[in-house]
Amino acid sequence: MSQHRGRYSTFDVYFISLFFRWGLIVHKLRWILFISPFLLTAFLAFGFVWIRELTTNDPQFVFSPDDAYWRFERGVLSEHWPLDEQRFWPGKSYDYNGYVDVIAAGLPDKELGRPNMLLSRYLNELDRINQYIIYNLTVSVEHEGLSYEVGFTDLCMSYDWKCYLNDHLTMLQPKHKWGTFNADIADFAKSIIETEVKITYPIGWRGTEPIYFGALVGGVHLTDADGHFDYVKAVRLTYNVRDGQVGNVSKVWRKKVAEYLTNKNVRASDVLEFGMYHNESLYEGLKDVADELNPKFALTSTILFIFCVGCSIVLLSDEKKRKLVGIDWVRSKPILGLAALICPMMAVISAFGLLLWLGVIYNEIVNVSPFIVLSVGLDDAFIMTASWHRTNPQLSVARRLAEALAEAAVSITITSVTDMLTFGIGCYTTLPGVRLFCMYTFWGITFTYLYQITYFAAVMAFAGEMEDKGKHALFGIKTLKMEQAETPLKKYLFSGSVCRQEENESKALESEESGLKRRADKQTDKSVRFDDVTLYGSDPKISSEVKSKSLGEKERGSMKGMIKKFLKSMESAQHEWDEKFDSHHCKETFVNRLFREVYGPFLLTTRTQLYILFFYAVYATGAIYGLTQVKEGLNPRNLVRNSFYLADFYELIDETFWEEGLQMQVVVNNAPDLFAPSQRQQIGEMISAFENTPYTMRHNATMIWLDAFEAKLRSDWEEFNITLPETSAQWYQRCQEWLLTAGGRRLWELDMVWERNETNPTDSRVKAFRFQVGLRNYKTPTDHTNSCKLMRDIAEHYRQFNVTTFHEYYPFADQYLELKPALYRNCILALLCMMFVSFVMIPNLAAAFVITAAIVSIDIGVLGYMSLWGINLESVSMITIIMSIGFSVDLSAHITYAFVKSEGTNNEKAIAALETLGWPVFLGAFSTVVGISVLIFVDATIVNIFVKTVLLVITFSLLHGIVFLPLLLIVALPRLDVECCKVINGPKKSEMRKRENSNGENKAYK
Incomplete structure (x- = not known):
């Protein structure tokens, strides 16, 4: 032994x-x-x-790698365009703190599907809801022994002290409902409305100011090549409130909005249903x-x-x-x-x-x-x-x-x-x-x-x-x-x-x-x-x-x-x-x-x-x-219970804006001399590369200031015989002058970063700029991943411009x-x-x-x-x-x-x-x-x-x-x-x- x-x-x-x-x-x-x-x-x-105190409520941290590239990409945007709560413009944001996104659609019919949100019955009801949220939905705040009712207009981010009030609801109404005018000016006002305001998809116009309807209406049926439409499945509302010192109050207000719109027992509307998302919704889910x-x-x-x-x-x-x-x-x-x-x-x-x-x-x-x-x-x-x-x-x-x-x-x-x-x-x-x-x-x-x-x-x-x-x-x-x-x-x-x-x-x-x-x-x-x-x-x-x-x-x-x-x-x-x-017994079981x-x-x-x-x-x-059939990715909808209000939001966005309409930020960190035709040609080729993919919309959905400025130069030459710039300095000088008078100046100036010459202000130039490209076919996690990889590959191809792309779903794609x-x-x-x-x-x-x-x-x-x-x-x-x-x-x-x-x-x-x-x-x-x-x-x-x-x-x-x-x-x-x-x-x-x-x-x- x-x-x-x-x-x-x-x-x-x-x-x-x-x-x-x-x-x-x-x-x-x-x-x-x-x-x-x-x-x-x-x-x-x-x-x-x-x-x-050790609990984290940031889903982007939990579900995205520590060294994920999106963190750098968002950091680039933050460096060039830090969040300014007094110069805020919807559509230009990359930071969703304080952001409330609401998608409204008519209650579906079992046979006919969802109704047309352009019908007055639905638009009027949605306008009522919007007015209530802006002016009547308040939270109580105690300060120095006194009680105050605080609403959206007290908390909103603004541009030149004006809140964004979802004005596109008025623009979607029949034009005769836009306002009440006296007989003396009725015809004149109607003429201005007919000629200066264009309600087209994906980009409409209010004078020379573009409005990106691609992110405001979803499930659109177009009637002509110019982008006119007669049916939309859903309409989007946004409410952006401040963080910082009033962050706690804003948080309570957002939760109250969510409770108002998503309460199953006391519905906000008998004809509409809502999907809602705010920066803490995923954590709450x-x-x-x-x-x-x-x-x-x-x-x-x-x-x-x-x-x-x-x-x-x-x-x-x-x-x-x-x-x-x-x-x-x-x-x-x-x-x-x-x-x-x-x-x-x-x-x-x-x-x-x-x-x-x-x-x-x-x-x-x-x-x-x-x-x-x-x-x-x-x-x-x-x-x-x-x-x-x-x-x-x-x-x-x-x-x-x-x-x-x-x-x-x-x-x-x-x-x-x-x-x-x-x-x-x-x-x-x-x-x-x-x-x-x-x-x-x-x-x-x-x-x-x-x-x-x-x-x-x-x-x-x-x-x-x-x-x-x-x-x-x-x-x-x-x-x-x-x-x-x-x-x-x-x-x-x-x-x-x-x-x-x-x-x-x-x-x-x-x-x-x-x-x-x-x-x-x-x-x-x-x-x-x-x-x-x-x-x-x-x-x-x-x-x-x-x-x-x-x-x-x-x-x-x-x-x-x-x-x-x-x-x-x-x-x-x-x-x-x-x-x-x-050591062991001999009985059997x-x-x-x-x-x-x-x-x-x-x-x-x-x-x-x-x-x-x-x-x-x-x-x-x-x-x-x-x-061989393995697919990567988790649909954000699957992170929450089916009965949670965020599930309704993802269901509606899947039917509408994931099909078409979302926007991706593209940043050119190393802007070339934009006066040089060869450099502008390369920029144009880069823009075309981004636009001509299975996941992006064509050029009519791209929001870029360069097109608007060049259109202004041609208009000045053709209508007023103002000569075109002959030097780089003249080109940039005319661009700065354009920003002072352009109808979309509030929009465009948020897309440009100027390198100022302190000794000679006229010798300033654009050192970085950004533009927004419309997205489509963005429905599944696989689409998110493939789109993210493709956009980054295109950006890498134009490394001489040091291009950065970003979208709010990039954190999930990196995962x-x-x-x-x-x-x-x-x-x-x-x-x-x-x-x-x-x-x-x-x-x-x-x-x-x-x-x-x-x-x-x-x-x-x-x-x-x-x-x-x-x-x-x-x-x-x-x-x-x-x-x-x-x-x-x-x-x-x-x-x-x-x-x-x-x-x-x-x-x-x-x-x-x-x-x-x-x-x-x-x-x-x-x-x-x-x-x-x-x-x-x-x-x-x-x-x-x-x-x-x-x-x-x-x-x-x-x-x-x-x-x-x-x-x-x-x-x-x-x-x-x-x-x-x-x-x-x-x-x-x-x-x-x-x-x-x-x-x-x-x-x-x-």
Whole structure:
């Protein structure tokens, strides 16, 4: 046995030894280890004091990479045109603080669709709403003991002290309604209106001042090539209020507008519906989702509690009659079901509290993390509980706990460490939302592992003591023997199996003889006991041999010897009769027999294997096809609940302005000499390049001052015979003069940055300018991404002008652009880490590669079928894919480790692995499904995406773990030396059946 031990003393063996000793320590210090996690959790919970100040409500920060290029692009605009609340012009803004965007449309008809908003009925109603918001909708403000009513005109951004009042509503009315004039000037006024005002799409004119109707009306039907229209689906209103000193008041006013327009109970209008967006709408929508999730967590906890308690019940069966006769309240462990739930809950509080103590930012996206931590924690709890039930009830409690922890050590450590690594790697992604989620989940899983080997193990010790004394698992009283339970009620509420103490007293002689026989057989036993690798094992020969080495004369006085002696003093002493019994009991459960006698042999038949091979081929084909259909991007509408008002806004903008009409800012940072014809030609080519793409409107939708100025020069020459500029200085001088008199001077001067010559003011020039290009086909996240890439490529092509582009959806596009590279980086790094951990914990190189192959297969399946299910690759699905790596390792590693450590032929190993861990693996997967099932009832697409991807992860992981993987292991792993491999589920089955309840009055089934 010593030669085998030397040959197979791999890391997992020493790890098992460590946990065996830890089990003895836990038993002795169970009260301390039970209370300490509660005290630590209570201390760390004080971190929640800072949750409000650490909460970020900026979706652009959460869903966009740290180094996203849009931050630079917006910075360019901010540098050239800093926000001036007294010189504000709608359409020129790039900063949406204080911005309120309202889209109004008529209530749709089921057959005819949406009505024409140009009809007086709808325009008049919209004008009434607009007037009410501007002049009547106010908020109360207390100042120096006095109360004031503050409205839009008090808070608005302005140009030359005049608010923007949505004047285009008047322009859309029939022209005879524009004003009331006396007869003397009626004809004159009508003539001016007819000749000077042009209501055309996408650009109209008020004299020489252009008005961009593309952003004001949507779903337009044109009647001629000049842009006249007779139908619009929606009309847009904007309200821009100041930030700064009145920011808090503006915030309250915006919320009041939102409440007025989106109240479902008291509608603002009987004929119109509204979609509204302001700078905090997306944050409010995410918070609304989080508020919906919080009660669901309580429901999840309740369901899982019932599930865990139900799984902990052990039933009594009459062996002769082959039927259930009651509940074994001695071996049942409902207290472990409760502890299994409390453990991850404490871990979540500790993790959140610690990170808040450390000043880590909090966002509602991390509120899904507790569901993951809960699922991982329950998975390990099932493994530990199953290990306890496989230990021999005739052993002392301390020894049983040591054996249970030693058996579960590798499985629960692989589960936790791989999940820690998976989410730990996610902490280094450039996407803040993913990073925050992974950080909170990483610490949640870390604390779960710590609490499981302390708090949960201590509860196992207490539960073991109750079982050892034959006490009721719920009431703590002495249970009744089956023959003492006179009524069915007593059988199901108060009965229990014979406890160890009573059984040992009544069968002392038989136990002694049985123990002597087992000790005589140990030299031929094919399994390596935990004692063989435990420093202070209880096998007499090995124990004395190890003790002589570890506590020899040379070492006894050394520091190492003192440490060992101290650790020995921390352990519970093992009882002398522990050596008379095997470490694992010989009783079988229903699920053991199901996996060993039914499922295992069925799985290994040739016909079944052929069917599975065909099924896997279909699975792989579908997954690979799905990979070719993957789409990136998350529609902003999917970030909020379907019942939240922002969903209506995105629905309306999708029908209208995403089709056509939005504007993109284009900045020329290094303006050339615009007088030079060759330079103007290059500028014209650049403008044409931007206009002639699938995502941009043509030149008639471009707002650029250069066209207006050149038109003015031609008009002066043709009408007034004013010569054209002959030098660059004259050209720029005429441009400055034009800005003083042009009808659109307020508009155009906000697009130009002048380089002033202080010594010679007439020698000034334009050093930078911008223009706006109309957008179209901007409906999907893919369109946003492709458009962003194309616009940046065009800008890069004209690098001599140092061109910068920007649109308000660029932050989302940058997220989409980063998703695939970040996913590839994280997955490859995670796979390497998983392979390393698997190889360290499972002493077989081929097994580590098999686990890696299973991970790759599962991830390909998740990603492929995710796309076929209509789920795009975005932050939420990326989090789940990262999570799937850890989950797939969990289930695969359990089965693989059991296979490697089992004895016999490869077929016998596969059956033994399924018999040992098939049921705990199934329970762990099923508990995860139960845990997230309540999220199905949350009417938020972002949550539904999470649920769907988790279901795919769990389904494919379980499918691989108990169907594909056993067959792969049979083929991929060579037959191990049966003399050197420990049977993790106890003694050989032939011996089990010989020793199985010789007088068997009762038999326990789980």
